[in-house]
Amino acid sequence: MGPRGSGSEGDVADAGGLPAGWVRATLGDLGVEVQPGFASGKHNRDGEGVIHLRPMNITRNGVLDTQDARYVVDNSDRRVELGDVLFNNTNSPALVGKTAWVDSAEPLAYSNHMTRLRGPEGLDGKFLAIQLHHMWATGYFKSILNNHVNQASVSRKALLDTAIVVPPLAEQHRIVIKLDEQLANIETGEVSLAHARARIVDFVTSLLAEATKQSAAVPNWETKTIGEMATVSSGATPLKGRSDYYDGGTVPWITSSLLNTPFVDRAEKFITERAVAETAVKEYPPGTLLLAMYGEGKTRGKCSELRIHATTNQACAGIQLAAEYECRKDWVKLVLEARYEENRALASGGVQPNLSLGLVKSIQVPLPPLTRQKELLDQVAQRRADAGKMFGVIESVEIQAAELRNTLLRAAFTGALVPQDPDDEPASVLLHQTRAERTAVVKRTRRKRVSRTTSPTAPQASGRPVPFGTQEALPL
DSSP states (O other), rough: OHHHHHHOOHHHGGGGGOOOTEEEEEEETTHHHHHHEEOOOOOBOOOOOOEEEEEGEEEEEEEEOOOTTTTOOOOOOOOOOOOOEEOOOOOOOTTTTTTEEOOSOOBBBEETTOOOOOOOSSHHHHHHHHHHHHHHHHHTTTOOOOOOOSOOOOOOHHHHHHHHEEEEEHHHHHHHHHHHHHHHHHHHHHHHHHHHHHHHHHHHHHHHHHHHHOOOTTTSOOEEEHHHHHOOOOOOOOOOGGGTTTTTOEEEEEEEEEHHGEEEEOOOOEOOOOHHHSOOOOOOTTOOOOEEESSSSSSSEEEEOOOSSSETTEEEEEEEOGGGGGGGHHHHHHHHHHHHHHHHTTBSSSSSBBBOOOHHHHHHHEEOHHHHHHHHHHHHHHHHHHHHHHHHHHHHHHHHHHHHHHHHHHHHHHHHHHOOOTTSSHHHHHHHHHHHHHHHHHHHHHHHHHHHHHOOTTTOOOOOOOTTTSSSSOOO
């Protein structure tokens, strides 16, 4: 489907070779009501007030999810109700446009990053929601974004200028029923794949814990702290206001966000040689182990190994093993990975708990005899390879499920999913009715304005809201 459409009758009939009885029209031409939500900085998780929906409450599959609900005390009428459509108007560029049909029996509040859509009687709300979400999944909304500093948005005008396809209402119902049935089967399979993936992760976690656990039945193990085996230091962040520390920089500068993979082979940011010479930044050689002392989400506690010469910021602890312990590097890395949750729990602080160099140095590492160490490392490597193959199979099936979903939705919005019925009332009737109603409203509004202008004693306007299409388009 084209990204935009004027909604004129000729364009509607000819665009894209639509099936008989279908039209293509913009949300504005269809008379879709658009209502943004409201911001609130006083959320609670105690169930006080009403649920306040936010962007994360719409899943990537276009389903409303209130399991992680926030509540807000609010007495306004900004609510979504059963049958409404909720559109995510502001988010990161990749997520703007997620859309869900509201299936809640209770009215719900929604944030200013969300937009409530209500269509006319001839437009099935669920059909609209599924189509808009499919347009998000296939990249349409990326083409009409307004990009801001840390997020992006779709304006009210751009949203209302968005064209959709509209079959006869009876066919919309048939499509929705068929999609519900088929998508439910796909989602059941996707849930099973997610469970299988989680079981493999649990298996690997248990494997690491068991391999690195010192057993009383196995003699000759000793324990050393990281500080006893290695030099531990951290990097720094050159002064941001010094452009000569960054512009044209060629020295890799690693931040903790890159430690979520087993190896660091590249840098996303670079600094200059002057920054290295004039600041506390420290250069590390390949083979250095890096431990994230703090970072967003699950980053804190992650361990990775440098494969390039690089500097780091202060969020990374560089662990350089002494020569006599260099043979223990793979083992130390394995122990740090196995102790990930324990290491995270060592962190202190308020909003963003941190590890310190002292805490990193105090981490204890059980050391088996070198022959036993090699056996354990080999066993872990083999089991991980087996787990990797299983992950590969799961990923392949996940890709197939996504392709099947897209094929199903393409069929739905091109008339190939369910048969057409020549007895269905064509969607052009809805379009004609909507245009006639909008024209009548515009004429009444103009007459009132003329009356107020020519008659000083004319009564004031009633204050009732004018149906969308006659009001000035405002940004979301």
